[in-house]
Amino acid sequence: MAEPGLLTGWGRTAPTHAVSVEPGHLSDLRKLLETADGSGLIARGMGRSYGDAAQCAGGTVVRLAHLSAIGEIDEVHGTVEAEGGATLDALMRCTLRRGWFPPVTPGTRQVTLGGAVAADVHGKNHHRDGSLCRHVTALTLESPGGTFEVGPGKDPDLFWATAGGMGLTGIVSRATLQLIPVESELMVVDTDRFGDLDSVMAAMEEGDDRYRYSVAWVDCTSPGRRAGRSVLTRGDHALLEQLPVRRARALSSGIGDARLKVPRRLPAHPLNGPTIRAFNEAWYRRAPRRRHGELQPLGRFFHPLDGVADWNRLYGPRGFVQYQFAVGPDHADVVRRAVGLLSQRRLPSFLAVLKRFGPGDPGPMSFPMAGWTLALDLPVGPPALPDSLDELDTMVAEAGGRVYLAKDARLRPDLLAVMYPRSPELAAARRRVDPDGLLRSDLSRRLGID
Ligand SMILES: Cc1cc2nc3c(=O)[nH]c(=O)nc-3n(C[C@H](O)[C@H](O)[C@H](O)COP(=O)(O)OP(=O)(O)OC[C@H]3O[C@@H](n4cnc5c(N)ncnc54)[C@H](O)[C@@H]3O)c2cc1C
Missing domain, CATH: 3.30.465.10 (Uridine Diphospho-n-acetylenolpyruvylglucosamine Reductase; domain 3)
Structure with a gap:
């Protein structure tokens, strides 16, 4: 069996041999590496990357989740x-x-x-x-x-x-x-609603620096000028002095657990075009036009999806594809064109998230670069989806941007070097620490990183 992960529709992998490293048994990990053969070996954490980065068809997947002290x-x-x-x-x-x-x-x-x-x-x-x-x-x-x-x-x-x-x-x-x-386990959150993409992007450019955290949910399903209407939430960790007396209690570990569970029996494709459009309409209407200074628990602010166990099953057996790209500050037009393309072709995205990135890290393969990033969850099924994503790839590459490999399951290999021009630096490091090329994944093979 392929390792279960979020990848539920785009690619299927051939059998994988999975081995868990047990608590306190670091030496087992060294043995695995010393005895690895040419069939490939790759680490796996919680399997939350959306594509095939933690899969290794025909080789070994090393589960690390128990090595957790x-x-x-x-x-x-x-x-x-x-x-x-x-x-x-x-x-x-x-x-x-x-x-x-x-x-x-x-x-x-x-x-x-x-x-x-x-x-x-x-x-x-x-x-x-x-x-x-x-x-x-x-x-x-x-x-x-x-x-x-x-x-x-x-x-x-x-x-x-x-x-x-x-x-x-x-x-x-x-x-x-x-x-x-x-100082507390609460966030002070400002929420603002915007009727179109240009106004939310302008607000983010103007005001994001006043907040530690900022993210916009974007509706890519509404047509015409409303395409890209958004709900912007920005916030900071609440200071003790900002809390009402009854909430200014000692810190615990109050981040919450999953409270909802996706029912066992679901319609064949619960999240499809009409249901996603209806959800987006309701989500937008439900958001306040402007609500500032709201206190929210950490979990609700940072990880709303963690509140719903097995949420990925909502996409049904065909699954979905995550697509996230980043472009520089002078290429905000790519974000507009991407939202326009999805809206015109009626490719529904359940969760479209827009953020501004600051300067990237020095790593040659690190995804973030100063500018904009848009992340999309797209149900697999619409015939126009594969070509549309290829078109987006080209648009992003031509703008000097890149897609996020942790979410990728389908990028064309020839675009890797365009999007990550410093990938030879990864190859050089690998030659030094893994001269026989034993560390490999489905992602590295698919994209020719090997
Ligand atoms: C709901 C959701 C929201 C997300 N939001 C964001 C977000 O806001 N920002 C963001 O950046 N990402 C986001 N992600 C992606 C996620 O953070 C990354 O994919 C992350 O790598 C997953 O960690 P994991 O432990 O599940 O790793 P896995 O998915 O198991 O593996 C991911 C990669 O890490 C490697 N790896 C795993 N463990 C080790 C190890 N011990 N040593 C070396 N390599 C290892 C694997 O080989 C693989 O290449 C989101 C994912 C989900 C499901």
Whole structure:
């Protein structure tokens, strides 16, 4: 069986041999690497990447999720060391009660530290804080060529090749993360609604810098001038002095659990064009035109999807494809054209999310670049979808942009070098730590990264 993941429609993979590294058995990991053959081996965390990055057809997938110990917080420096399989969820639960929070969190906290490093994940605060690896001070990397201790100041080439290197330089067994101090487990949130794309983009350009976190939900299903109407939410960690007395209680680990579950029996394709259009209409109408200063729990602000267990099943057996691209600040027109294209071709996106990125990390394969990023969830099925995504790829590549490999399942290999012109730096790092090319994934084979 292929490893179960979010990839539910675009590509299917051939059988994979999966091995779990058990708690305290780091030596098993070294043995696996030392005895690996040419069939390929790749790490897997929580399987939250949408495509085939943590799959290895015919080879071995090493599950790291049990290698999840979290050390004591160094209160002086605000750092914590954890094993590569520790999830951000577990990390937050440990650190929050002591007044610390991860510096970057993606749209789900059900990702491992190793998986987050391998994708150099970004959050709603990229415009202010950059992506995750900027806040990683040290990594232990287990590779076929040995164990490597790396960091931004120690073997930086290997460190930065690993940041966004999609597991192809080795397996992160430990990482040290710089945390940020917080006073409460609530967020102060401003919500604003905009009738079209231009006005929300103008508001983000003008005002994002006043907030640590910012994200816009964009309706790509409404036609004509309304295409791109949006709900913008921006916020900051609430300070104690901003809380009413009854809520100014001690910090716990209050981020919440999944409260809803997708029912077992569903119609064949619950999320299709009409239901998505109806959802988007309701979501837009429900949002306040302007509500500022609302207190929200962390989980609701950062990880609304984590509140619904197995939400990906809503797309039915055909599944969906995630598509996320980034373009520079002078290419905002690509965002407009992408939204226009989806609206005109009636390709419904359930969750379209727009963010502004600050400067990218130094890693050659790190996805974020200063400018704009748009992420789309598109149900598989409409005949126009494959060609439309190819067209978007070309548009993005011509603008000097790139797609996010952690979400990719279908990019044409010839576009990889255009979108990631520094990918030879990853190849050079791999030659050093994995001279026989044992670390491989379906993604690396599909895109010719090998
Ligand atoms: C609902 C949702 C929202 C998301 N929102 C965002 C977002 O806002 N921003 C963002 O950047 N991403 C986002 N993502 C993507 C997600 O953060 C990344 O795909 C992340 O890499 C998943 O981590 P994982 O532990 O599940 O890794 P997996 O999916 O298991 O693996 C991903 C990659 O990491 C490698 N890997 C895993 N563990 C290790 C290890 N220990 N050492 C070395 N390599 C390893 C794998 O080989 C693979 O290449 C989102 C995903 C979901 C499902």
